[in-house]
Structures are given as structure tokens and as C-alpha cells.
Amino acid sequence: MFSQTSEYALRVIVYLAGCDGEPATNQVIAAGTLVPRGYLAKVLQTLSRSGMVKSQRGLHGGTILARDPKGLTLFDVVQAVDPIRRIESCPLALLAHGKQLCPLHTRLDQAIGGIEKVLRNSTIADLMESKSKHQPKTLCEPPPNHPKRKPNRTAR
Amino acid sequence: MFSQTSEYALRVIVYLAGCDGEPATNQVIAAGTLVPRGYLAKVLQTLSRSGMVKSQRGLHGGTILARDPKGLTLFDVVQAVDPIRRIESCPLALLAHGKQLCPLHTRLDQAIGGIEKVLRNSTIADLMESKSKHQPKTLCEPPPNHPKRKPNRTAR
Numbered sequence: 363m364f365s366q367t368s369e370y371a372l373r374v375i376v377y378l379a380g381c382d383g384e385p386a387t388n389q390v391i392a393a394g395t396l397v398p399r400g401y402l403a404k405v406l407q408t409l410s411r412s413g414m415v416k417s418q419r420g421l422h423g424g425t426i427l428a429r430d431p432k433g434l435t436l437f438d439v440v441q442a443v444d445p446i447r448r449i450e451s452c453p454l455a456l457l458a459h460g461k462q463l464c465p466l467h468t469r470l471d472q473a474i475g476g477i478e479k480v481l482r483n484s485t486i487a488d489l490m491e492s493k494s495k496h497q498p499k500t501l502c503e504p505p506p507n508h509p510k511r512k513p514n515r516t517a518r
Numbered sequence: 519m520f521s522q523t524s525e526y527a528l529r530v531i532v533y534l535a536g537c538d539g540e541p542a543t544n545q546v547i548a549a550g551t552l553v554p555r556g557y558l559a560k561v562l563q564t565l566s567r568s569g570m571v572k573s574q575r576g577l578h579g580g581t582i583l584a585r586d587p588k589g590l591t592l593f594d595v596v597q598a599v600d601p602i603r604r605i606e607s608c609p610l611a612l613l614a615h616g617k618q619l620c621p622l623h624t625r626l627d628q629a630i631g632g633i634e635k636v637l638r639n640s641t642i643a644d645l646m647e648s649k650s651k652h653q654p655k656t657l658c659e660p661p662p663n664h665p666k667r668k669p670n671r672t673a674r
Contacts, residue, residue: 476632
């Protein structure tokens with residue numbers, strides 16, 4: 363249901379929220395989120411354009427989250443990269459329908475509205491904590507020996 | 519949020535439900551649903567494979583709905599052509615997560631579950647009637663003079 367771009371953008375934002383303002387290089391973010399480097403550059407560019415992250419070049423450069431995770435919702439992130447679009451008028455452009463939706467598109471729009479509600483009600487800060495001791499943390503450290511999941515957040 | 523294929527399949531099923539068992543040719547269905555002919559053939563093939571519609575060739579051939587609209591949900595149709603997939607295990611395949619979802623993917627799965635619920639609770643029969651006198655009917659007849667929306671359901 364969610365595009366790869368949305369999934370990646372959410373991982374990146376959660377990752378940066380966990381860095382507490384310390385700039386992270388693309389290499390480190392890619393390793394911590396398992397987002398391919400080329401795709402990551404594209405996602406960061408879009409997030410930067412929306413003002414959600416700030417990047418700085420140079421020796422101690424990197425990307426930081428530019429928004430407070432407590433005020434930033436999953437919906438904000440998804441809308442910045444691959445917006446959820448409500449059905450606002452007849453997709454068939456039937457003149458007889460105008461702005462009124464038929465039962466089919468009313469139902470489909472209700473379903474989309476439900477997604478929107480869940481995403482609006484969750485902040486990035488909410489994702490930083492597990493709800494129970496059995497729930498794993500978002501982007502938890504991978505096992506140290508695992509081939510594809512080596513770098514950790516402090517390595518830069 | 520919904521793919522073009524799902525949207526088209528839903529239109530086709532609603533259209534066929536309105537034909538009350540009378541076979542409709544591809545030409546007529548395409549005109550009544552505004553689904554491009556090539557795309558329609560593909561969608562009908564998938565729906566036929568799932569047993570949702572039946573097609574018969576020949577002079578009086580065409581496609582009919584093979585299921586009772588009262589027992590056929592929007593979810594059934596979407597699942598037949600472009601299935602909604604719940605998040606059942608960590609998309610990052612983090613070994614530490616296993617089958618347990620982190621807060622991010624729990625939330626995303628909740629959103630997808632919400633969509634599933636709305637679609638499961640709506641039958642095709644529900645879509646055949648408007649909820650108020652102001653609501654237009656699903657796939658209502660287009661205005662007769664409109665260039666792209668001429669054919670009607672009885673023409674074959």
C-alpha cells in the first residue's frame with residue numbers, strides 16, 4: 363500500500379530522529395536504514411526541499427532532522443515524498459457526478475481517509491519507543507555479525 | 519492509494535453487477551466504465567481466472583458476473599487483481615525483529631488494516647444504491663451528448 367519511497371523516507375526520518383541532532387553522512391544513514399545509496403540521495407533531496415532535513419557538506423557535514431520529532435507526523439513525511447491523494451471528484455470525470463462522489467468512490471475515499479487518520483495520529487517521537495518489552499525498537503541495531511547489517515549509528 | 523488496475527476492476531465488476539446476468543461485450547463494458555480496451559482485456563482475464571466473471575465467445579457472447587453481488591466485497595475484487603499486502607514481518611529483514619514488528623511497521627500495518635476493513639465491509643450490492651437522493655449512482659449514465667461517454671448499457 364505504501365510506496366518504496368514512503369517506506370524509505372520514514373526509515374530515514376526515524377533514523378535521523380535517533381541521532382539527536384548529530385549530522386549523519388549518507389553512508390551511515392544508508393547502513394542504518396538499509397536504503398540503497400542512490401535511492402537515499404533522491405529521498406534526502408526531496409526531504410530537504412520540504413524543509414524536513416538539513417544537509418551540510420564538508421568534513422564534519424551530514425544530514426540532520428530539521429523538525430521536532432514530537433511535532434512531525436508520519437503523514438507529514440509521506441506527504442513530503444509521495445503524497446496520499448484523497449478522491450475529491452469523480453475519477454471518470456462524469457459530468458453528472460460533478461464534485462459528488464458515487465457510492466464506489468465514497469467507499470474508496472473512506473478507506474484512504476482511514477489511512478490518513480492513522481498516519482496523522484502518529485508522530486516520529488511515538489515511534490522511538492517500543493510499546494511493550496517484547497516489541498523491537500524501530501531500526502534496532504542489527505546483529506553485529508550479519509553481513510549486510512554491519513555499521514552502527516556511531517560509526518561515521 | 520489504489521492502483522489503476524484495482525480501480526478499473528471495481529468499475530468493471532460494478533458495471534457487470536448492473537447488467538443482471540445479461541452478457542456484456544468488451545466494447546460495451548469499456549464504454550460503460552471508461553476503461554481503455556487493452557487494459558480491460560487484461561483486467562477481465564485476471565477476474566476470470568479468479569472465478570469472479572465468466573466470458574463466452576460468439577455471436578451472443580460476452581462477460582457476466584459469476585458471483586452474487588451481495589456476497590462479493592470490494593476487498594475480494596481488489597485482492598483478485600492487485601492484492602493489498604499486510605506487513606507480516608520486518609521489511610528490513612532485521613534478524614532481531616523476527617516476526618515482531620517495530621513501532622513504525624506496526625503503525626503502517628494498522629493503516630493498511632484500516633483499508634482492508636473498509637473494503638471487507640462493503641459489498642458490490644451496497645454500491646448499486648445511492649445513500650441519499652443527492653448522491654450520484656456508481657457508473658451513472660453519462661450525459662448523452664458528451665463526446666467520450668456515449669454508449670449505454672443496452673447497446674451491444
